[in-house]
Amino acid sequence: MQYNYVGEPNPNLLCCICRAPFLDPVTTRSCGHTFCRTCLVQALDHAKQCPVDRSPLSLEDLTPTNPIIRALVDELIVECIHTECPQTTQRQLLTSHLLDSCPFSLVSCPTSQCDETLHRKDLAKHDCTNVTKLVPCDLCGTEISLDDLELHVSECQEDTTSCTACSVSLTRAQASSHSETCPATIVDCVQAPNGCSWNGPRSLFESSHKSTCPYEAIAGFFALNSTRHTQLEQENNILRYKMATLEDTVHTLRRELQSAKAALGPWYRADGVSGYSSDRQSTSSGLSSSISTSDPTPPIQDYNALAAYFPSEDTPSNRAAGFSSPSSQSSWEASRTERIAPLNLSTSLEGALVGIRESVVTLDSALDSLGRRADIALANETMRLNEDVMSLRANIHGLRMQVHTIMIERNAQVTGRNPEMVDGAWPALPTGRYYSGTKL
Incomplete structure (x- = not known):
């Protein structure tokens, strides 16, 4: 029996062979070592030596262990071997717990009215009156419940019966196979699906009707059909x-x-x-x-949605013009619609798309040419404006010189000085000086 110990046992109470607390411990007379009896007997079957110090040892050298050691290992606390049971007890009391009080131990029915075994905790709700009692059938020996025995006997395959056609005595198991070969059984002609209405004993069919049946003569035709x-x-x-x-x-x-x-x-x-x-x-x-x-x-x-861009197929004038203008459309919208090029509905969708692509390419070229022309016109206009600006600057410079000369003469009249001309020109006026409140 395997024990589940609660806590760690004392190492001095462990067998050095199985590493578990001693079970039926014995001690050697020669060296005084203690082992489980079963463990030591198995060790001596392999070698006649002590498993601890390898000294010579035989079964005659074994003696029962000190009662104190036996008492110590028997008082170790263990769990119940049934995992569902939470009870813990001393190892020496585990057997009595299993036999007397463990609710999960299997016990026989206490009334001895049935052979069922069940857990001790289920004894209170066990009812022997509901247990089905099996009895053997006298014909076939099969064990069956007493309530179903009568029905089983009436249908038992080993029961003797007789054929209704030839009165031969046989068992029910043989009746099904006998009916397929019984010469007195009433059967239909094999050509009944094809229209033959004869029926009679199987022996007459084989002996007389089969050779004279008109449907049997054309059985090959029926098979082919x-x-x-x-x-x-x-x-x-x-x-x-x-x-x-x-x-x-x-x-x-x-x-x-x-x-x-x-x-x-x-x-x-x-x-x-x-x-x-x-x-x-x-x-x-x-x-x-x-x-x-x-x-x-x-x-x-x-x-x-694109009907306004397509010519009407009903009106030739609209087809030639290439547009369809509603009556409520304004004159500006009508004139704008007239300038829209119609799509060609006489070709396929692919041809119309190719035409649209060619129109887009042409429009792109026209836009590119128009852009270049606009650039050239802009350049020419810019050059003309530059020339006008230069001419305007020259005129302004001439006016500035004239005003400068007039201012010098005016200053000379005010101050009474007559500046001398140098090489036929007036001397340059010093910068930063003011004449009559004007900076020259």
Whole structure:
């Protein structure tokens, strides 16, 4: 028995072989070492030596351990071997706990009315009257409950019965196989599925009817016809599957066509679609009508956001002019709309996009040329303005010189001085001097 000790046992009470507290301890007379009896016996089977000091040792040299050591190891506190039980007790009292008070120990029924074993804690709610008693069947020996014994006997396969057709005595287990070979059993003709209405004893069918049955004479035809019928059913199932797949494909194509119609907008050609539909209706009106009635895709409205940029197909004048102006549009808006180049609806969407791209490239070239011309005109205008500014500066400089001469003469008249001319020119006036309140 394995013990779960509470706390760490004293190291002096541990066996040096199993490293657990002593169980039935014995001591050697030669060296005085103490071991568990079972551990030491197993060690001596391998070598006749003491496991501690390797001195010679035999079973005759063993003696019971001091009673004090036995008492110490027996008083160690251990847990109950049932993990569900929280009880702890001395090791020497564990056996009595398991036999007398542990609620999880298995015990027999106290009334001895049944052989069931159960936990001690469940004894109070144990009821022997609900235990099913098994009794053996006298025919087959199978153990069965007493309540079901009568029903079992009436259906027991080992019970003797007799054939209803030939009155042969046999067991129920043999009755099912006997009915398949009994010559007196009433059977139908093997060609009954093909129309033969004969029925009678199996012996007469084999001896007389089988050779005279008209359906048996053409049994090969029935076999070929059945094979052909099976093949046609398989082909019909395959065709039904393909039909369902094609209907799903048509529904998908119709939804994609509606999406393409919404994406193409004014370039959508309704006449081509209607022609396609008419061809389909002429070739497969039933399929087309079933698809059109069962298709849940709602109709998509025509996309007319760019209608003002396209010529009307009904009015030749509008087609030639290339625009459609509403009656409520102002004259300015009408004139602006007249200058918009119409898109070519006679070509495909790709051709219209190529034309738009060419128009954009041409417009880009025109804008580039216009930019360059504007740059040249700006440069020329700038040069002309520079020349005008230079001429204006020269005129202002001449005026400044004249004013300067007048101021010198005026100062001479005021001061009474007559400055002498140097080399036919007036001498330069000193800077920082004021004449009549004016700084020269």
